[in-house]
Amino acid sequence: MDGDYVIGGVFSIHRYIHTVKHNYTTMPEPLRCTGSINSRELRFSRAMIFAIEEINNSTKLLPGIRLGYQIHDSCASVPIAVHVTFQLSNGLDSVFYTGDNCSQSGTVMAVVGESGSTPSISMSRVIGPFNIPQVSHFATCACLSNKQEYPSFFRTIPSDQFQADALAKLVKHFGWTWIGAVRSDSDYGNNGMASFLDAAHKEGICVEYSESFFRTHPRSKIQRVADVIRRSTAMVVVAFVAAGDMRILLEELSREPSPHRQWIGSEAWVTDPDMLRFTFCAGAIGFGIQQSVIPGLRDFLLDLSPTEVAESPVLTEFWEDAFNCRLGKSAATDESVCDGTEDLTSLQSPYTDKSKFRITNMVYKAVYAIAHAIHNAVCQKTNSTTHCDKLTRIESKQVLAQMKKVNFSQNGYDVSFDANGDPVARYELVNWQKSKSGSIELVTVGLYDASLPVGQEFHINKNLTWVEDSTQVPSSVCSDSCPPGTRKVLQKGKPICCYDCIPCPEGEISNATDSPDCFPCPKEFWPNAERNICFPKPVEFLSYNEVLGIILTAFSVGGACLAVITAAVFFHHRTSPIVRANNSELSFLLLFSLTLCFLCSLTFIGTPSEWSCMLRHTAFGITFVLCISCVLGKTIVVLMAFKATLPGSNVMKWFGPPQQRMTVVSFTFIQVLICTIWLVLSPPFPRKNLTIYKERIILECALGSAVGFWAVLGYIGLLAVFCFVLAVLARKLPDNFNEAKLITFSMLIFCAVWITFIPAYVSSPGKFTVAVEIFAILASSFGLILCIFAPKCFIILFKPEKNTKKHLMNKNQY
Incomplete structure (x- = not known):
């Protein structure tokens, strides 16, 4: 025109x-x-x-x-x-211009x-x-x-760059990480697929295959592409294909049954009404240009008179193909002549498609x-x-x-138009859904607007129908997702979407699906059994509530009661010869120190605190030195008493009660001095031990200064050995009630207990270190009270006839 x-x-x-x-x-x-x-x-x-x-x-x-x-x-x-x-x-001008300007x-x-x-x-x-x-x-x-x-x-x-990004986000949205890809071997298909593959790679999507073809290629090439689709493991196929090429491929796929595939289409074919006849593609989704209403256009398209059609060769060809007749005189007897009653509105053709225009x-x-x-x-x-x-x-x-x-x-x-000549990119998300009649309908189920902020471009507002008329989103992954508590390890020689799920190592967790790495829990936390959550480590210490703590507490209190009862018996019979003969003052002091020894073991039980840590070791060290000092004093008294019986000996006046008290005070003062220096320079303190056990925290008392601790123990050991040597020397003295024998046995037990304590203490883990220390305290305390006082109490209570001065002076052995 x-x-x-x-x-x-x-x-x-x-x-x-x-x-x-x-x-x-x-x-x-x-x-x-x-x-x-x-x-x-x-x-x-x-x-x-x-x-x-x-x-x-x-x-x-x-x-x-x-x-x-x-x-x-x-x-x-x-x-x-x-x-x-x-x-x-x-x-179309026929004039030839000879001037400079055309x-x-x-x-x-x-x-x-x-x-x-x-x-x-x-x-x-x-x-x-x-x-x-x-x-x-x-x-x-x-x-x-x-x-x-x-x-x-x-x-x-819109440019395919926007559509490629949208398709990649669509695939990622439904959790598909293992897809196939086909494209037209043209600028449209090659460039569009290149953009899509780049966007898909950024989204972590893997492509099992990427095939290209063109409608003019030999059928063997089209068959090869169809066979690749049939043999593939990827459930989802993304097709960046022109409508004419897609028709050839779908016709090839329809020739023989093949596994159902979830098709994801570019707008070139997924919105083409002519493609909807391929019913095995039901459930296909893709992006289409927004529908619109153009007033008057539908009437213009359908209002074609035979006269108007006859004037246009193209319209004539379309009319004759659509109604299977010939305009004008028929050239063959088996062909009908178009009589002008043909109705375009009854024609099922993309030309008369009743959907809104795209x-x-x-x-x-x-x-x-x-x-x-x-x-x-x-x-x-x-x-x-x-x-x-x-x-x-x-x-x-x-x-x-x-x-x-x-x-x-x-x-x-x-x-x-922007600077590149492109419009604003807006798409409709379309879905091929089966109607009640069994035909395929194109249904708009969502929108995509590239002008919106990142993360808000994509919106689905209707239910989708998937392949095989399913309402469940099909799965298309090379490897199933790794649950929390595991990490992904790539399979050698395969894409990143193909991996194995390896449990997290000890002490590490992963709290997200498909986590590439496990990370360690914080220092005071430990994973649960599933290794997906870090829980605070249980704090462990020797408690009054557990069986071991109850038993040790019972023995501690029982030992203290035993010492008090023994002291009561001695006090009640303080005028009896057996009490008076064995230095009653030192005996009561020894019983008092033993009571403290039993009770100080209680400071080792319970939650360690700053005060309990300083008290437990110093109280233990001082009370034991007080106890050993009393035993040492009693041993010296036995030896000095024998020396005093020799003619001309004046020894006892140098070791009377005042000297005995001074001896006990002196020996104890040295220990007090050691403990004071220890507490001032580097005192014990509570700490959380995270090294012995990985899965729990040991709440213990750190020694502060190891030198201080071993100095306290060493001093006790020195006094014990000295006392043991003196007791051995005095064990055969010709006295009917020779207390040295009892002291020898008690020191023997004491030394044996503390010698075995050292390796046990060093090697015992956690709260058992404290239990070993308490056991050593109780064992040595019970050894002292039973060896020294049990025979005397037995005579006082059950053999009163032996509790006489005459019996004590008897030369017969006790």
Whole structure:
């Protein structure tokens, strides 16, 4: 159609190009299209005509100016696309200009098309140097955003870069980490899949295979791709494929049964109504361009009269194929003649698809964008009136400059281009769902808006139907997720999504699914049995509540009571010879010190505190020295008493009661001095021992200064050995009641206990160290009280006849 300004259009109305044979002897046949009509592309071309007629009838946009159009069929072929682009660039004028400047009076102001990315690239390389704007409605290759290579290219459909990111987020959203990938072997498929694989890699998704094919490839190539899909273990297949190529692949897959696959589709085929006939793909999901309503377009598409159809060869071919009849006189007897009663509304075809428009709206917006650019170039607004001069001759580069500034709203949709010529990316998430009749319907189940903040672009608002009509999300992973308490270990030679789950080592946890590493618990924490939570380690110490603590407490209290009872017996019989003969003052002091020895063991039981740690060792050291000092004093008294019986001996006056008290005080004072120095310089203190047991904390008293502790023990041992030596020397003295024998046995037990205590103390773990120390205290204390006082108490209580001075002076051995 002629007009003041002409807009070009290129659509893939036929599916194939006629194969031309070159014999180099005759003129090659002209390029021409063949195959069946692509009724969807025919609708696109009709939508362009509708938009131009609507603009021509508008009083606001380009008033008084008539737009014309030249629409060509490229049949999805690069050679023909380039051929028609040259025709659009050269114009149809037959005048040859000899001047320096070539007139552009016959050239188009802009071009709408092409549907495919590869033909669009070829077209852009031709018209780019002439600054002719090209606005594609369906070419989505991200490569076309490169303004250095394609300076005059615009599009109303989002770039595949946005769709690739959206598809990767969709796959990640449903937990699929093991997928297959197929693509068209074209600029659209190769660039789109490259963008998707890059986005998928960032999301941690692994690809089992990535296959490419094209509809003109030999069938063996298509079969090989189909076999790869059948044999694969990946349940999910992402297809970045053009509609024509996808139809060939699905036809091949439908030839023989194969395992069901969850298809994830790019908008090129997943929203194509012609694809819905492949029912084994039910449950497929993908992104589609937003649906829209274009008032009046449906009536325009369906309002075709036989006369109008007969005037257009393309419409004639479409009409005859759709209704299986021939316009005009039939050429064969078995063919019917179209009688004019055919009804397009009853036709099931993408041309008459009753769903809302998607790509068709992209064509509609492309035409309006060009019209606005021309309007801004030739129209002037004075006051409230817009005046357009149709005689103004503008060049395409002026339209190109205005295209970059286009910003308008049409039918509720905003149209603008960024610096790369791309619109704002918005998609609908579509799902192939079976209807009650068994046919496949395209259902919108969500939205994706790339202009929203990260993490908020994606939204699902309806239930999805999956492969095999399931309502459960299918699983597609190389390895099942590793539960908390384990970590992932990659399988050698396989992608990162294939791994084994190894339990966390001792003392470490992982609290997240698919954790790559385990991490140790904090110092005072330990994992639970599942190794997914760190719990505070149980604190262990010798408690009054446990059996061992109760037993030791009972013996401690029992020993103290025994010492008190013995002291009571001695006090009650303090005038008896057996009590008086064995230095009653030292005996009572010894019983008092033994009572303290028994009771000091109680300071070792219970929660260690700063005061209990200092008290337990010092009290133990001082009371034991007091005890040994008393025993040593009694031993010296026995020896001195024997020496005093010798003629001329005056020894006892040097070791009377005052001297005995001084001896006890002196020996005890030395221990007090040692303990004081220990407490001042480096006292014992409570600490948490984390080294003995990994899984629990031992609350113990640290020695502070080990020298101080061993000095206290060493001093006790020194006195014990000295006392033992003196007792051995006095054991055969000719006295009826020789106490030295009893002291010898008590010191023998005392030394034996403390000699065995040293290795036991060093090697005992945790609270058993304290138990060993208490046991040594109790054993030596019981040894002293039983060896020294038990025989005397027995005589006092049960053999009173022996508790006489005469018996004591008897030469017979006791």
